[in-house]
Amino acid sequence: MSDQPRIDVGLNAVIVAVTDERPRVLTLRGPDPADPEGRAADLLPYGPLDPGGDRTLELTLRGWVRNQARLELGYVEQLYTFGDRGRLKGQPLEGERLGAEPSGAWPRETRPPEAQPPEGEPRTLSVAYLALARERASRTPAGVHWQEVYAYLPWEDGRKGRPELFDRFLVPRLETWIRSAGSRRERDERRDRAAVGFGLFGSDWDGDRVLERYELLYGAGLVPEAGRDRGITSDAGDLVPGRPMGADHRRMLATALGRIRGKIRYRPVVFELVPPHFTLLQLQRVVEALSGVRLHKQNFRRLVERGGLVEGTGDYESDTGGRPAELFRFRREVLRERRAPGVGLPGA
Amino acid sequence: MSDQPRIDVGLNAVIVAVTDERPRVLTLRGPDPADPEGRAADLLPYGPLDPGGDRTLELTLRGWVRNQARLELGYVEQLYTFGDRGRLKGQPLEGERLGAEPSGAWPRETRPPEAQPPEGEPRTLSVAYLALARERASRTPAGVHWQEVYAYLPWEDGRKGRPELFDRFLVPRLETWIRSAGSRRERDERRDRAAVGFGLFGSDWDGDRVLERYELLYGAGLVPEAGRDRGITSDAGDLVPGRPMGADHRRMLATALGRIRGKIRYRPVVFELVPPHFTLLQLQRVVEALSGVRLHKQNFRRLVERGGLVEGTGDYESDTGGRPAELFRFRREVLRERRAPGVGLPGA
DNA sequence: CCTAATATGCTCAATTTGAGTATAAGTGAG
DNA sequence: CTCACTTATACTCAAATTGAGCATATTAGG
Missing domain, CATH: 3.90.79.10 (Nucleoside Triphosphate Pyrophosphohydrolase)
Incomplete structure (x- = not known):
């Protein structure tokens, strides 16, 4: 008009x-x-x-x-x-x-x-x-x-x-x-x-x-x-x-x-922000950085691993300052399997 | 340009x-x-x-x-x-x-x-x-x-x-x-x-x-x-x-x-669509209509009632075709209490 | 009074969470 | 070479949440 x-x-x-x-x-x-x-x-x-x-x-x-x-x-x-x-x-x-x-x-x-x-x-x-x-x-x-x-x-x-x-x-x-x-x-x-x-x-x-x-x-x-x-x-x-x-x-x-x-809670967007191969702690740190809260390490691992979001590569990262950590990659198939694959923060 | x-x-x-x-x-x-x-x-x-x-x-x-x-x-x-x-x-x-x-x-x-x-x-x-x-x-x-x-x-x-x-x-x-x-x-x-x-x-x-x-x-x-x-x-x-x-x-x-x-899962938007007073079944039907799935009646009630989303008014609706149903209203205070008050569909 | 319909209360097992404990496998200092 | 320290990973356990169903209450209508 x-x-x-x-x-x-x-x-x-x-x-x-x-x-x-x-x-x-x-x-x-x-x-x-x-x-x-x-x-x-x-x-x-x-x-x-x-x-x-x-x-x-x-x-x-x-x-x-x-x-x-x-x-x-x-x-x-x-x-x-x-x-x-x-x-x-x-x-x-x-x-x-x-x-x-x-x-x-x-x-x-x-x-x-x-x-x-x-x-x-x-x-x-x-x-x-x-x-x-x-x-x-x-x-x-x-x-x-x-x-x-x-x-x-x-x-x-x-x-x-x-x-x-x-x-x-x-x-x-x-x-x-x-x-x-x-x-x-x-x-x-x-x-x-x-x-x-x-x-x-x-x-x-x-x-x-x-x-x-x-x-x-x-x-x-x-x-x-x-x-x-x-x-x-x-x-x-x-x-x-x-x-x-x-x-x-x-x-x-x-x-x-x-x-x-x-x-981040219901779509695997974190993986856009980490390198293709990463340790679980690296992944966790990125999630924490974005969400602004600290997470329980063992539970995070359970969530992400048993939720099928990642899979181990068999390679290890050794300069962790402690025991070497396995390198993981995003498991793309999870998109087909689960309805809302995300990393579930506390209180979800 | x-x-x-x-x-x-x-x-x-x-x-x-x-x-x-x-x-x-x-x-x-x-x-x-x-x-x-x-x-x-x-x-x-x-x-x-x-x-x-x-x-x-x-x-x-x-x-x-x-x-x-x-x-x-x-x-x-x-x-x-x-x-x-x-x-x-x-x-x-x-x-x-x-x-x-x-x-x-x-x-x-x-x-x-x-x-x-x-x-x-x-x-x-x-x-x-x-x-x-x-x-x-x-x-x-x-x-x-x-x-x-x-x-x-x-x-x-x-x-x-x-x-x-x-x-x-x-x-x-x-x-x-x-x-x-x-x-x-x-x-x-x-x-x-x-x-x-x-x-x-x-x-x-x-x-x-x-x-x-x-x-x-x-x-x-x-x-x-x-x-x-x-x-x-x-x-x-x-x-x-x-x-x-x-x-x-x-x-x-x-x-x-x-x-x-x-x-609908994390914000109380349903209440925009029902009259100020409603029975729980009416509320459930609206949620079902929007989400396109049927819900378990007793669990829906539990969720919505014990989740503090609604409160009874003491009044009853009698033309239900059976036992009269209590009329509820949206409990606005829930916004202050819970982080993400919604009605949680299956698979959430 | 009997039947059908809906409302509402309660139980129970299966899962999912939150929070630890325990053990493994590296590093560097002495 | 051993100890102290660090991070990784495996398990456990109780509490809370969820999915499903049974039981009882209260109405209407024949």
Whole structure:
């Protein structure tokens, strides 16, 4: 119908690898589209969609990742399409829920913005993809880096127990945020969201709710992006540790990590991230790195071995620091045998 | 970069309800965009994205569903963005994999189309949403219908045991398709896909693989859409029973059903589809309707009751045909207590 | 009062988990 | 060469979950 402002469509890639037991994501430095002054920020690889280009979006994505990062992608899946207006320049209102809600949502009473967000400017739609790669298969060009995922989302790494920053930063800040709610109803709602999201006040920690946590922190003004999008200079002391990203890319990263954590349980995606031959401990470390929790070694072995996910090669790896470990490979036939072959984390 | 052809963006809604123990989807009759002659077909509600319109895509969607179908949506979640070129007019080549792959994909060697699909025509991106509704909350306007989901995907309903059409149509047709592969490698691959998808040759049936099954049938030329998109008039005798839809809307429906089936297991989405008060058998019937399998009554009750998902109201429903059944309601607190509250189907 | 239909309570064995204990097979220091 | 230490791998055991079925309760209708 309307034809005036036009719509720009781009593709983003969250490319994840695990090296040295650390999940990493491919980023590049560039001017932050959401920053009024265009200061440099970490960004996810991005490319415009050429309407006359490749036949599928996925091919387009593979193509420019190949060019831009000299990287051949293996597993790729579509993550989410981000398309809220003002998402790159916008000003979410206090108390209003953010737009992108990959996990599904019930309606909320949304107060109409008092000043309508800028019309006339082009609307940008970003189709974000998740890709899994074996890192360092390639040398990254200048400006392209494999950054640690948990540098951006430090509260997600619970492998050494609940991170210290929970008690030092998160919980006090969240409590302040809860208390500062306008009404009793809103306070209860904030309390619930914080409890469910961060496993506080008696709720269990649910590793998959990565996006929920990021959005909560954003909504509470505890990440720099929130201040940036509202045109406020935040007091650094009020911010939760964690490296920001440009535009809404940290939201995309959170979406990706949540997706991986969910999927690892019922699809054999881990094997995209380990070399073709691996010891069971190596495999376990990768799963732990992604899920952010430590696992019981013997049970992990039982699960993965008796579940038919792997098979021994007969070869052994000897520089383990102890008894040599057998090398295993992914057993592809499991796809035919079991309905949902994954590695089953605790609480599944 | 390129600016010539331009990109059109639209929103599609797969609106699902369950009435009389049958899952239904809201459709309307209209000219099929993929049919060269524009013949009428069943279509999902669709609306263009107005770049200057609502702040979020979801609000836009809710808005025109309200107008077009006089329906107020409850739960809404983004499904997938379909954006392959030629998807509404196109001609996937024999043996080539379809573009949209919500479940994630490894690269495939794709033979480049011999005749490049038509350039210059606008590329259409459709962001598809899943919405759950309590049917008949509204009177549908003319041309809008609640159709049975299993009219479009009859092979998905296994509540009365494996549907008869498996042996009468599907298996023989699939076997022909497998045999007609060009190479041994391709034959094995087809066989595997059929086995995993439809639970043949010793594999288990996996209810969630709805999209995989539809795409397999499409690729095998067993649904009318395949012939339509290739410009071939198919022999009706070679087609699997099941009502077609216009454009790629049946693919969207399949994506939606798969998503619901997956999600019902770890999120309390069923409660969106039943009235606020319900008997446990009613609830069970809805779960069965969506998942396409029968469940053990006593175990279902145990799961849902002792899992804290529901609580009795003290009221009773008496026209059950037997002993009156207690009415239950959804226990919202479960969200705070359990990590993944769903109804757990067999084989979870 | 008897029969059919549905609801609801309870049992029981088979599996699956969570958490250890025990033993094997390497390394490097002394 | 032996000991201390490290990692790998094999087993055990109790608790929890699941799949399947039996038994009893409560209604309606002849």
